[in-house]
Amino acid sequence: MSHSFPKLHNALWPGVVGKGDGPDQEPPLSLDTMLNLTAAAQRGGKKFDGVDLFLFLPHTDPSASEEDLRRMADDIQGRGLSVGSLVAPVWPGTVGDSAMGDAASRKAFLSAIETACRIGSALSAHGVRRRGVIRVDSAEFGVDKWRSDPRGNTKKIAETFQEAARIAAGHGERLAAEGEICWAGMHSWKDMLDLLEAVAMPDxxxxxxxxAHTYLFLLGYNAPEHALLSEGYDDEEFYAAYEQMVAKLRPWTIDIHIAQNDGNVFGAGSHDKTGKHCRADDPNGKLDIVRCASYWLQGAADRGIEHICWDGCMFPNAVLQNPQTWDAILDVMIQVQDNCGWD
Known part of the structure; x- marks a missing residue:
């Protein structure tokens, strides 16, 4: 059955994350290239409704003027697309710095939130941005430093996130932290839950x-003490563990990335190793995407979720530039919408 919601978005940062000019990196794909690939995809007469944006170069200049942002918004809207969630430039080397760093680092992190809110407000005022949140993480690669004082470092991250949430709320925005095994303090389902409860600002x-990332939470890749599955699991064990994990994190979930994972860990360039995203139709994919998405989407509308977004972070450029990649992605996104959607 066809539904109006959730709207179907494509993430544009796969053209940037893990790309660069290093010896092990491919060149980034421009904003225009990613927009063109998104707008061209179709399946059964349906197309993507919008895109989620990465707020850093070479896609979006964090210091872009209001005129520059209006021009970008016109370009996106002219392709029949809207804008949803935004990725704040919180990492060292961008606008921000570590949320568990010293006072200067944490101040830089908060500056990145201000930057993201300014851009979000401009896009919303234009009319191209109709939904979505601002995505953050702890901006602390790896977990070794965090492990030197887990309780103290989680407290520090939580305090930074609390201040960031107050800034965002002042702009009418919500922040969503992406749990991923490479981010300190967010590298397992239990540590992510502890951090959310420490922030304690659900609104x-x-x-x-x-x-893709939460799949590796189950296996406890960077936190074996929190593993819910062992290698060699069967379907019954998988879904029992999956339901247990989702039940803990779903009440906090305000943004959802649809993705596939082949069970491997991958990193490129400056991006530390994390869950490897795969094509929607990858024969080695471990997930029944539609069934797994249904667990997260229970009660989604009540939590203010209006769209879902495909994330194919760190796909090779040859895969990203193949139109068949996006048609297959759109196909599975439509299946999720038909199975879990609402009107």
Whole structure:
């Protein structure tokens, strides 16, 4: 059955994350290239409704003027697309710095939130941005430093996130933290839950669930003490563990990434190793995407979720530039919408 919601968005940061000019990196794909690929995809007469944006170069200049942002918004809208969630440039080397760093680092992190809110407000005022949140993480690669003082470092991250959430709320925005095994303090389902409960601001700070990353939560890749599955599991064991994990994190979930994972860990360039995103039709994919998405989407409308977004982060450029990649992605997104959607 066809539904109006959730709207179907494509993430544009796969053209940037893990790309660069290093010896092990491919060149980034421009904003225009990613927009063109998104707008061209179709399946059964349906197309993507919108895109989620990465707020850093080479896609979006964090210091872009209001005129520049209006021009970008016109370009996106002219392709029949809207804008949803935004990725704040919170990492060292961008606008921000570590949320568990010293006072200067944490101040830079908060500056990145201000930047994202300014851009979000401009896009909303234009009319191209109709839905979505601002995505953050702890901006602390790896977990070794965090492990030196887990309780103290989680407290520090939580305090930074609380201040960030207050800034966002002042702009009418909500923040969503993406749990991923490479981010300190967010690298397992239990540590992510502890952090969310420490922030304790559910109206303005929640969780962004990514199917590929949360799959590795189950296996306890960077936190074996929190593993819910062992290698060699069967379907019954998988879904029992999946339901247990989702039940803990779903009440906090305000943004959802649809994705596939082949069970491997991958990193490129400066991006530390994390869950490997795969094509929607990858024969080695571990997830029944539609069934797994249904667990996260229970009660989604009540939590203010209006769209879902495909994340194919760190796909090779040859895969990203193949139109068949996006047609297959759109096909599975439509299946999720038909299975879990609402009007």
């Amino acid at each position: 303005s700070f929640g969780f962004q669930a990514d199917l």
